[in-house]
Amino acid sequence: MSAISQPTPTSALVLFSGGQDSATCLAWALERFVRVETVGFDYGQRHSVEMQARLDVREGMKRALPQFADRLGPDHVVDLTGYGKIAESALTAERAIEMDERGLPTTFVPGRNLVFLTCAAALADRRGLEVLVGGMCETDYSGYPDCRRDTIEAMARALSLGLDKPVIIETPLMALTKAETWALAERIGGKALVDLIVEDSHTCYLGDRATRFGWGYGCGKCPACELRANGYGEWVARP
Template sequence: MTDPRTALVLFSGGQDSTTCLAWALERHARVETLGFDYGQRHRIELDCRLTVLDELRARFPHWADRLGDDHVLDLSLIGQISDTALTSERAIELQADGLPNTFVPGRNLLFLGFAATLAYRRSASVLVGGMCETDYSGYPDCRDNTLKALQVALSLGLDAPMTVETPLMFLTKAQTWTLAHELGGDALVDLMIEHTHTCYLGERGRRHAWGHGCGHCPACALRASGHATWIGTRPGPAAG
């Protein structure tokens, strides 16, 4: 059954958020999308997300009627107050606290806070995000407990129910590829490989079997590994 509630998907234009968008379009009567310009090093994702939206509408007409307005918020203040490898030109490495320096402190907390504000104005009561604590880089704001606590805080602060959905929370990257294929078949997987962007360095020149990217940053390595595992577990053609 279709969920009558409007969902707002935090949509970066990457593999995970595109899978979440497809997941939401399968379930909700209306879906809107939200992106953030926060001074990210891989700002090219803001261009890719528009292409992905166009391709989704063209290739999946049964989703097109449900896919509503797209929004982009300027959160450049995040880049101004953070010092990370996602918001400045520096080598990606582990910090003394054990977290990678691609961790942008408070990013998901701010994202969901602003998303809830927009959702309230747009009469949406479901926020969908691609946070995951199975295949992730140790980011504390991707943990299930963090998101559950934030859901309570947002609902209380707005005095209105605000559900935070994280369909990838306990999936490996290989399982995320599987979910995408279950939702949209080869057409969705092909779209993701060709048009989404996940590389931390913002490189799109080389196209790998799993998509565009530098091929060596943590985001590319995780995506490539997950894709290889998924391909290795897919059933081959039946013998005839």
């Protein structure tokens, strides 16, 4: 007996921080799904520029990808400030960015992606959205264990059991380097999308929006800036 084919999903909820990776994932989702919504999380980040970047990139996406503008639906913000207080890190408190005794960077927020995915799955269930899209990546993952493929696959399994229905988590950047992420953005939206990511997305851990580099705004020294800068350099130097 042949298996019953499942209908192709037509809607998605993008976990959207306003950074380079989530901006690229939003463009990826808009290219594939006819209905796309976004969700952001206020977990007490030290720098509010991230929350503003979300709005700027979302609005700019309509101009960068006008052919998909009508696919972009509502944005949602979840208040997780209580969680941020118990999962204190260098992203939520005045702490040095360094390696801790476990060999993890102090920018690691314990369980952050697990909490984000749980909240996103609940929202998607109530909104009737079929796929979760996240920018997790184990190639350039900064040492965060909750960005690894095994973690995401286990989370999809747990959510499917807990919600008693299939929960699909798409991670289009999982196996890509930062250079390949820049290339993906260029393929989807050309110069307009790349320019939007450079000008309006925010990745810097220190919240620097005063210093402008070729790859965008940032301090140029924190791990997030170094990763983004190195990837951009590799991308522009490609044959």
